[in-house]
Amino acid sequence: MANENVSVVFKLYCLTVMTLVAAAYTVALRYTRTISSGDLYFSTTAVCITEVFKLILSLGMLTKETGSLVKLKSTIEEHIIFSPKELLKLSVPSVVYAIQNNMAFVALSNLDAAVYQVTYQLKIPCTALCTVLMLNRSLSRLQWFSVFMLCGGVTLVQWRPAEATKVQIEQNPFMGFVAIAVAVLCSGFAGVYFEKVLKSSDTSLWVRNIQMYLSGIVVTLIGVYVTDGDKVLEKGFFFGYTPWVCFVVFLSSVGGLYTSVVVKYTDNIMKGFSAAAAIVLSTIASVLLFGLQITFAFASGAILVCISIYLYGLPKQDTSRVSRLDASAESKQKLISV
Template identity: 45%
Template sequence: MAKSNDSPKCFGIPMKWVSLLMLVAQTVSVVFAMRLSRTLAVEGPRYLNTTAVFFSEVMKLICSFLFLSHEVGEPATAAKTVLQTFRRSGVELLKVSVPSLLYTVQNNLLFISLSNLSGAVYQVTYQLKILTTAVLSMLILNKALGSTKWCALLILTTGVALIQLPRGEAKEDVQKGDSVVGLAAVISACFTSGLAGVYLEKILKQTDSSIWMRNIQLAFFGGILAFIGCYVQDGKKIAENGFMQGYSGLVWAVIALQAIGGLVVAAVLKYADNILKCFGNALSIVISCIMSAVFLQEFKPDLLFVLGTLCVLIATTLYSISAIRWEVSCGARGEEIGKSCQSDLVARTH
């Protein structure tokens, strides 16, 4: 009982449940808000996803600096630490620019996918990032995948395949946009997500930088690359209607929700554990499907979708539990590195 009383609380509620509720709310909200912002009728030009990605990186940079300031004691010390880290090694900074580029491309792909797929189809299909991350970890980091994980990945692939099976006219009636473009975008995002995450994990194993310092570096380079991408991809549109064309409260909400995603996951991993995080992700998928069908009315679940979603939920749970059991059985001390990597990964892939 003493352990329970000593655990952190917010308004009398244990922080593990508060952080879990925040995770579910953030995950569902960012999908719902982003989909709404890309499909809602607007007067004049719609906002550019490239500029939204840029502002999201800027907000992540600010948030990460604030958390670093809290960690080291004061903003002046944090600023000095950042400058020392940036001056330490040019090669180290170049290494960070690689995942920054991948994350920038990935975030743009997520906007494209949610412009063409319903929130429910996107949310379930995007779980393929587990498959791409696992395979790339095996190829790049020489990680071994046990039989349980391979079984989970097979179930996951089967579930997504069931969801993506052609439905004929019924599917076109409830879905706006080009489903082929949306599917290509979300699958490409899964690959960039996996590659960036694996590469970042490799970097984290070679450095003693805190997660907030690493996030500052990623957001800094990500912001520069995103700004360049704005003019490379949408330079003509920016010249015609301005950098912040089509911006509204909803667009700023999307940017803010994207930026705080990783902070929420960090809280879950700090106050709870991966089991609760897995439960939160599963609950988020179910709620996203319900909201997509009821509120946006862009999605009508059929038997194949229900079966596919169940497969995805089972697969993600099975994979997560298998990973935790492996860490415990091996006594893995690299768990904190993995958590830091996962926290940053979710910050940039929601």
């Protein structure tokens, strides 16, 4: 009983942290791109630094998992230094995640945090579609219904989006929506691809993370050079960095690792509650910080999205067992009629 209580407490702790991180990340990033005073930092460098922090955290977790520096060294040699094919395999989600993370900066420069948080839930149907195509899984009727409900809710939110009155820069909502659409496609594909790689072998999650983040650092450095190379050489890699920007990098780094823990130790229903709570918290913060004016369309769409997330996470019914019971009942009915 005590172990069960500890388990429940641990799950609630993980979900609480994940919810707070998800909400705080979108709000803080939005703040640094639209309201925070001072010179605007380069988003490409922030994405690169995030990959470095994730690599450091994953190395720490792998050290804890192996139990000693000697085993850590042998593991790194076996799976990373002498496994170039595995690094190449993990470079695919690295590129996709790098695009996704950069698109988040574009989206939150043009859309309010609450609108972003709701619209970003389109990753659910995108991930579902990738799961069906890449992992040969099936969705229940309720899950398909919830997917269409979610799309309807997002349509309402984007049809007449809420407006923020305290934003200090010019925004392009269409560009913001396009950026979210790209981020959603990247999230769905990369997540399912990474899951497929994880389940194709018994290699540790943290080893796979390290392989991916090493590739991610290289990819994001190329992105810095291509997008902001001249400006970075002129003004410096950390130009425009403030404590708030460092906070955004920290949240992005921790959020990715906590997502792995939540996937491992919780179920879809609890993750659904976490996503819905993050939407509510982002909305409240947007009203207080950015002067968000909530419209009826936004409120209705957000409620539909929250409901659809809950419905999507409900466990599938054992249809085979139900059909067997129905067949048994039908045969009994025939015997009685005879």
